[in-house]
Amino acid sequence: MGGISTRNFVMFRKLCGEESLKNVVIVTNMWGEVTREVGESREAELMREDLFFKPVLAKGAQIVRHDHTLGSCQRIIGYFLKKNPLSLRIQREIVDEGKGIAQTAAGAELQRELVAQAQRHKKELEDLRLAMQEAIRMQDAQTRKELEKESKLLSRRLDRVQEDARKLASDYNKERAEFARRMTELREAYEREQERATAAYQQQIQELQNRLAPNSSTSDAEKDEILKELQLLKKRQRRGDMADIFVMILKGIVTVAVAVATGGLVIPQLPFN
Secondary structure, three states: OOHHHHHHHHHHHHHHOHHHHHHOEEEEOOHHHOOHHHHHHHHHHHHHOOOOOHHHHHOOOEEEEOOOOHHHHHHHHHHHHOOOOOOOHHHHHHHHOOOOHHHOHHHHHHHHHHHHHHHHHHHHHHHHHHHHHHHHHOOOHHHHHHHHHHHHHHHHHHHHHHHHHHHHHHHHHHHHHHHHHHHHHHHHHHHHHHHHHHHHHHHHHHHHHHHOOOOOOOOHHHHHHHHHHHHHHHHHHHHHHHHHHHHHHHHHHHHHHHHHHHOOOOOOOOOOO
16 A cells, blocks of 8 residues: 555544444455465565554454355355444534534644645745855746745645645535535435335235235134234335445445545555555
8 A cells, every 4th residue: 555545544544433444344355366375475564564454453443354155255245244234423423413524533743744844845945045145146047947846836726735625625615515416315215215115015015915814714734824914014114124224324324424534535456556
């Protein structure tokens, strides 16, 4: 993992919060592109390094390998289904605590990085200014022109960093409105699907119960089968509810929260650096 990937992973931890890390599943892929020994060596390095996956794994996160088969996909989803749903830290901060994006842990981390960039550029500009003064004193026109060009480039970079910091706050309202809109759409779609599925199940259950009525001509053996079918329907309904909730969370809340805060978080692929 390079510097950018490491910073993104730090941001990911800030988004989730320490309490939610136990629900995190780190998925590695592209195992067919390198030898097993190389892949396992890189995986082990990331798992034992404090800068990489070790702190997350220590909080209960799991790391699994995806070999591009249906079985591995089902296994990965199975890890999520076994977990109790938890709110992300950034969700609690924004929704429950009423914080602005810049006041959240993720926002503060982003601000810290922007401030660090600005400070580096300012120091580079100051060093260039001193070098230009020395070039003027030495009457070195060529060096002065080169330094002036570099100074303008750094000034533009500094302006861009400062503009990014300003946009962090101004863009938040737009992103929050989009977040709310998508959550409303997801909730309404989920409620419609639940109503449809519930009505279908209730109809099936009612039809089976009618066949169990005392005045029906259903035999005892058939009644036993109907009772089994009723139990199976109720189990399927409960499983369907949990699967729908999981899909809504997986596709909606987590994805939108991460996208809002980061503009698209990039998690490095394994086993490549």
